[in-house]
Amino acid sequence: MALRINPKLIDELEVYGAEDVSKCYHCGNCSAVCVHSSDPYVFPRRSMRNLQMGLEDKLKGGLEPWLCYYCGECSEQCPREAEPGETMMSLRRWLTSRYDWTGISRLFYRSWRWEVGAILLVGFLTALGFLLFGFSQGSITHYNGSNAFLPSSKIHVFDWTLAMLLLAVLLSNAARMWWYTVGRDRSVKVPMKSYITKAYLLPAHFITQMRYAKCARKTPWLTHLVLMLSYLTMLVLIMFFLSKMASGPKIDWYVHIFGYLATVGLVVGSVLFLRNRLRKSSAQYTHSHESDWLFLVLLLVVTLTGISQSILHHSGVDVAANIMYVVHLSVVVPMLALEVPFGKWSHLAYRPLAMYFADVRAEGLTRREPASVPSEGLRAA
């Protein structure tokens, strides 16, 4: 059965950042240079080809974009400046919008105005909500104690509620991802055993990013790892030790030391990435989609407001600390509520999942993809 070509898809992907894919003439240098590209997941060339030809189903079912960490070597090697790395990045954005059933992701990726507007709106509502909540609960002059403006116990409940909501959205999208990439693929029959024996891969990839470590350049991996671990640390602190975090002004070193380390990691990581993107220091930083900026800026703002809040709190300036807390929350909440399930943050879930699925799927592969070799001689062989 012949696949129908859709020349229009390439136009759609352009909005997601794939502006140069049409330049590719399939020399295959990109796939050759990529350390991650190996059978049965050969990329970026094949993904680029599917995109050029508008083979939407094939693209949607592809895990390859997630197996790429965008070290940028492929783009540097490309004789046609077709930006295979950026194409993979764009495909990740596109896939994110495809996995998401709410349509919000699609809306955000296609329009930064919508995204920023939504963040501002949620931020404003958050600020308003917490102010109303604070004034109804306690005094703005109190940071801790029974009269605290935003008592950590209450905030904790809010955090967990929000987290569960986000998890639900993410999990439903992850289920869709599984369906597209593994579930509906007739050529794949994955035994349940594989899912179990490979399950360790999820935390392993998540925490070590060992796949990223295979890229020839190690600095991006290290930076990314530091940033990710800092973020994770902070998440754990907030989700499980919020009351201790909020205690003070005396410093509780057993807890706060982690907070400080994570803060340093977040600042250094996001500043480094921002600097790279501003300087366009190497291939992977040359093209920055609005979502990339938003991601880093939000992260930095959250960190900075958090630092300010912490300093003010520990300085004992409770009024200022409370106001800064509200500001901090009005950035954190939209970041978490909008970016984690619908924006770039979602890759924290999709990437480890993809690697997990990829390994599982490879085991269940009953039929290999047709070898696509652009040469008659090889074809005949």
Place this chain on the structure above:
Amino acid sequence: MAARKLQIALYWGAGCGGCDVAVLDTNEFILDIAAVADIRLWPIAVDGKYKDVEAMEDGELDLTVFNGAVRNSENEHIAKLLRQKSKLVVAFGSCAHMGGIPGLANFVTREEIFTAAYLHNPSIEPGNTTIPHPETAFDGSQLTIPRFYKRVYKLNDVIDVDYYVPGCPPAADQVKAVFEAVIAGELPAKGSVVGASERAVCDDCPRVKNEKKVKHFYRPWQIMADPDVCLLEQGILCAGPATRSGCGVRCPSSGIPCRGCYGPLPNVVDQGAKFLSAVVSIIDSKDPKEIEEIIDGLPDFAGYAYRFGLPSSLLQRSVRT
């Protein structure tokens, strides 16, 4: 003027006798010869014996006119004898010149000849298996006949020849010219072919020649040939282009294609090969199959091409002989 009469011998080797008749065809000129020459040996016309020749001084004869090829030991013996006794030897006629019709036997073996002539011949009475042997014991005595060689030689294969007079037979007026030249002592360079032209028969042939393209070859009896047009371009195999003239174009003038008796042109090494090259050149086809079909119209081409000169061809004879 010679003080004494010329001493001449005429001899026939393996030949048909036509050359001797050609000498007689000079008619009354023969009397002029007799006036200036003593014919010491001429088996067909004059009573002279081998022993008379053997008795002669070396070089006593001024001229030997030898016709016929060398087929057997007698031919060779007499050729050598006459050479010894004669100042000049002329190879007279196609057989002496090039091997002639008898030379065609070089395509077959002696055994094949004997089988055809003495065993499988319809005129042989059944059961007679006699074939000639050089020596036969008969009635207590030993009979000898000349030994039949494995192949035919042209005269200059066995002796040194001074001049060649081609033709089968040589044209009477050419014969006359040769004798006149000897009588007058006006001799060309040794080894020359005398009594013949330096050009091909076509030069003297009255038929009109055009550019030639042939799709089909015919035997002369198969078509009514245009009497005024070149036979070859009508598809009738004619050796005229590959043959010395001098014959008076007797054959083509009579509607018969030239068979090549005057031999190759002075620059030509192998008459048959050259004739072949010329004949195929006029074939009008580029298709290998069609070409084969066209040359099917040339049966026994080798026999035609070397009709008068197989022993003088480069290969001389079949390797089977």
Place this chain on the structure above:
Amino acid sequence: MTFEPKIVGFLCNWCSYTGADLAGTSRIKYRPNVRVIRVMCSARIDPTFVIKALAEGADGVLICGCHPGDCHYTEGNYKTMRRYPLLKRLLADYGIDDERVRLEWVSASEGKRFADIVDDMTERLCELGPSLVKSALATDAVER
């Protein structure tokens, strides 16, 4: 000592000789039994040359020209094509084996083909054994 046949090759200047040169520039090895004589066109190859070569002791004669339709002189090779079958018949009457004289079309790009032809012909002639022509001519004087 094994019999090494002698082959005289008549090659046209434009296709076959150039093809034989190409075999050289391509370093394609072939049997050393062929001795090449260059002529401008295969149409120059007078049947006399072939007969002369046989008479001089060649065990085989190889005639090479441009492929039909490809002649440098438009149609020279067709003339060769016409000459060859009648020459073969003539040689057959001399009792010369059919395979001793061979006509092949070799283009300027067919170095390999030339080498293969020489190898094959050498092989065939080895099987046939020496040509009898020269010995037949040489023994004339004694075997009357």
Place this chain on the structure above:
Amino acid sequence: MEEPRIGVYVCNCGTNIAKVVDCDAVAEFAAKLPGVVVARSYKYMCSNPGQEMIVQDIEEQSLERVVVAACSPRMHEQTFRRALETAGLNPYLFEMANIREQCSWVHDDGAIATEKAQALVHAAVNRVARHEPLERMSVDMCPNTLVIGGGIAGMTAALELADAGKRVYLVEKQDHLGGNIARVDLTAPYLDSARDILTYLVTRVLEHDNIEVMTESRVERLDGFVGNFKATLGSLANAADGNAAVDVGSVIVCTGYKEFDAARITHYGYGKLPNVITSFELERMLRQGRIETKEGRPPQFVAIVHCVGSRSEEYHSYCSRVCCMTALKYAHEVKSALPKSYVSDVYVDMHAFGKGCEDFYRQSSEVKTLFLMYGRGEHPVIRKADPGDECGMLIEVNELLSGETVEIPADLVILMVGMEPREDVDDVAHLVSISTDKDGWFIESHPKLDPVATTTDGIFIAGACQAPKDIPDTVAQARAAAARILARIARGKLVVDAVYAEVDEDRCSGCRVCNELCPYVAIEYDETKRRSHIISALCKACGACVAACPSGAIKARHFTDEQIFAEIEGVLE
């Protein structure tokens, strides 16, 4: 015959010869051959010292003949002939033995190769002893030129010659000048207007005093030989006009090409599916400024199919060279005329070899042309789309870059028809006595060294009649042909090679066997003398007539029977 004094030089060619052939042994062998007075083995005979050695020996040892055993005569025969000339010896008293290409490079066994080299040297010595000094002839050069074909090649060549002040007769079959370029809109890769190029050329040609343009005309006959042709020109429009005869020294054949008939490939549906059109039909649309389907709508999906009739076992095995860039040009033109359209380019291999072409290819992908590759020997199949499809047709193709069998949507399919020789090539070839290759293109004298000359002296070829080519190559050839002719005109006299056949009229019997054999019509028959005669300037020395002459009256100079017999004896001794 007194034996001439022969010098034999065995070249080692560095180690190319010497590593297999024992060159010293060959020289020693040669020294014993009759007539050989000097025999040397030397590292590089073609080097200056090598040549000087020959010159010195000729002078000091009074050599009369020279043999060099080295590479192929096709390589260095001319080099050594010049060396002989330098020493005052006739250059034809030279012979080469090819002991490299046909000996050391093809044999491994040193002893056998040495023996073979000796045989080849023996043959060369035998042959050279029979060489004769030959003098090259010179003939007058008529400065007029006949150009056949009024396309871009013909017009360019005509202008080049006319601008140099030489008279040109430009003969065109059609009623207007321009040829195929008149059917083209823009040109690749710079998207210049073909119309501008054409207008400029036609105007200049028509206005030029030195160019006589004859449209609706043809060349009826061409007689004579290089420098001295007589062309008979006839009108196609009006037979009553009669024929005109002009004297020309050279002829340039610029008869161009015709396009492949797309209807021959049935699965493209050309002629049946109305919106499957040829490249030339699209050119017409482009020239009219409107790209639309037969239904009068602008197409949303445009597909371009490459190699229609080219690079195929079934039709033409050669590449038509211009289609790839023309297809890219269409991608650009369609995209600029219909920015919302999608162009698919269905190709076999993208041949973008010319100047600017690779960049053009890149630009074409930048305008989002979708390139789809199919296999050589396969055919895309074009069919009508199903109701409900958003396109009119679907092209099914086994796409190689993805490995998938795909359907390409199309509203308009453009078939890139290849070039093929015109129907009348054989007539033209016969008219001017040149030959065509297996595909029907005119054959050049040498593909690398002499690409615009032909094997018939004085006849040149330019443009696509020689092989498919683009406009820059065509123009280059046209100017090259003109330059070759101008150089000859400038010399005034022509030197004709000394190697040709001649009839010894004392031996010719006028049998006329040879008359039909000459491809160059060099053999004349004199009715009054009843002898054939060879016009030596026309003769190309093939020797067909020599072999055929039953009287041995024709002599192939430098390839005489005697010389070849000597060679045969040499190789077999």
